[in-house]
Amino acid sequence: MNRLQIRTAILFLSFLLMSVTFVYISPLVMMMGLLQGVIAAALIFWIVVFLLTFILGRAFCGYLCPMGAEQELFDKAVRTKLRRVPYLRYLKYLLAVLWVGGAIALAALAGNLAVKPLFGLGNGLPPWNAGAYLFLYGITLGVFVLVLIFGRRGMCNYFCPMSVVFMAITRIKDRVKIPSLHLEATPEDCIRCKKCEASCPMSLPVQEMAGNNAFLDPECIVCGSCADVCPKSVIRLAWFWKQ
Incomplete structure (x- = not known):
């Protein structure tokens, strides 16, 4: 298996396991915990993932995020392009301020926080009831609708507050x-075939970035899709920066 196949398999597995993993990473569960003075698993998860971003970049978005996985899987079925909507992208910045600011405010008001990773989980398993399934189904359907309306990774581009923290x-x-x-x-090896741009899940101007050797767009999720489809191996994933 090549890297693209491995990435696709991981994303598919992430999507399949969303009914189990979602409650452990849910921003809503995180906020509910803080409201009761509790550090839930979701808060611990996001702190760890954000710290790992200093080393792994936005690899979580590119390889593990169940919402990102859902969007890419749907995109493979409906094959839509990202629809550029002026100023709509600022909405996710507003949502990020509300999310992060709200979390800080709730933590400050709570004072002494108790660490309870299994908050709201009882024996550690998600609450298997009709309400939970309906909630998860609603989220899944909502993300699908966003892909249909806004195109490839439309949720990431316009509505995801976590992505703003990743970008910062x-x-x-x-x-x-x-x-x-x-x-x-x-x-100098680029033949301008634009296969890299066609493969980019975030709809970035990859050919221009490759031509300038400047992949500094914070929206890049370092998935490596552009590198995998490049016929001349112009693009590559790297670890250490060239001086």
Whole structure:
């Protein structure tokens, strides 16, 4: 199996396991815990993932996020392009401020926080009841509708508050040149076939980025799709930054 096949398999598995994993990473469960003065598994999860972004970039978005997986799987079926909607992208910045600001405010109001990773989970398993299934089904359907309306990874581009935090960390690590997962290119070998742009799940101008050897767009999820389809191996994943 090549890297593209492995990535697709991981995304598919992430989507299949969403009914189990979602409650452990849910921003809603995280906020409910803070409201009761509890550090739930979801808060621990996001803190760890955000810290790992300094090393792995947005690899979580590219390889593990169940919502991202759902969008890409649906995109393979409906084959839509990202629809550019002016100013709509600012909505996710607003949602990020509300999410992060709300979490900080709730933590400050709670004072002493109790660490309870299994908050709301009882024996550690998600609550298998009709309400939980209906909620998860609603989210799945909602993400599918967003893909139909806004195209490829429309939720990530316009509505995901977590992506804003990922983008901020990515800008910091790229500016400081922390050894981390990123893309590099050999521009002189590019034949301008644009296969890289067609494969990019985030609809980025990859050919232009490769031509300038400047993959500094914080929306890049370092999935390596562009590198996998490049017939001349112009683009590659790298760890250490060139001086």
